[in-house]
Amino acid sequence: DxxxxxxxxxxVTEMGQEVTMRCQPILGHNTVFWYRQTMMxxxxxxxxxxxxAPLDDSGMPKDRFSAEMPDxxxxxxxxxxxxxxxxxxxxxxxxxxxxxxxxxxxxTRLTVV
Amino acid sequence: xxxxxxHNHHVILSEAASLELGCNYSxxxxxxxxxxxxxxxxxxxxxxKYFSGDPLVKGIKGFEAEFIKxxxxxxxxxxxxxxxxxxxxxxxVNVNFGNEKLTFGTGTxxxxxx
Numbered sequence: 001d002x003x004x005x006x007x008x009x010x011x012v013t014e015m016g017q018e019v020t021m022r023c024q025p026i027l028g029h030n031t032v033f034w035y036r037q038t039m040m041x042x043x044x045x046x047x048x049x050x051x052x053a054p055l056d057d058s059g060m061p062k063d064r065f066s067a068e069m070p071d072x073x074x075x076x077x078x079x080x081x082x083x084x085x086x087x088x089x090x091x092x093x094x095x096x097x098x099x100x101x102x103x104x105x106x107x108t109r110l111t112v113v
Numbered sequence: 114x115x116x117x118x119x120h121n122h123h124v125i126l127s128e129a130a131s132l133e134l135g136c137n138y139s140x141x142x143x144x145x146x147x148x149x150x151x152x153x154x155x156x157x158x159x160x161x162k163y164f165s166g167d168p169l170v171k172g173i174k175g176f177e178a179e180f181i182k183x184x185x186x187x188x189x190x191x192x193x194x195x196x197x198x199x200x201x202x203x204x205x206v207n208v209n210f211g212n213e214k215l216t217f218g219t220g221t222x223x224x225x226x227x
Contacts, residue, residue: 031213035217042217042219042220043203043220045215056214093157101162104149104157104158106155106156
């Protein structure tokens with residue numbers, strides 16, 4: 001059963017620490033999305049990649065957030081330094097270019113204290 | 114840029130009641146439309162999608178949605194809800210060509226009372 005895998009599922013960290021979230025997209029999918037979900041803002045697109053190249057990261061605070069795809073099986077989202085306002089659930093999703101349905105991972109619940 | 118509005122923030126229904134959740138989008142071109150469901154503590158799962166063809170689409174768990182292009186709407190319906198339908202429902206849109214990123218509405222929380 002193909003699925004998007006995210007690690008860790010939960011992360012509690014202190015303000016100022018670096019946080020790295022990982023995502024393994026479904027094999028063969030060439031589009032990867034990072035979304036952030038909060039009560040106040042709902043689901044916000046942070047960044048997305050096609051064929052490992054970043055296409056749109058306009059929703060991502062550039063000063064502290066970075067997103068990369070070191071290879072086709074791994075996407076990473078880093079926050080450095082983390083702040084309490086970054087507390088949220090971060091979802092990764094993957095899809096195929098021709099079929100634009102996105103499949104979501106279980107999410108990483110981040111708490112910055 | 115496209116946007117999505119879900120005007121019902123929280124809907125409370127009794128079991129067996131009929132459901133309709135509103136979704137309106139703004140974009141002048143061709144779009145793909147989606148409804149996702151998020152059960153408590155879980156990830157988003159696709160309920161149904163519209164790409165083209167019959168504007169009445171049927172999804173999983175007895176849900177359906179109708180695309181009305183003239184109204185820029187894609188409302189979600191279910192004739193008889195169950196307690197297990199308690200969840201948050203998100204409408205989403207992406208542009209048919211080019212930038213295919215999904216834009217989500219703010220979601221509608223559905224609570225079904227047994």
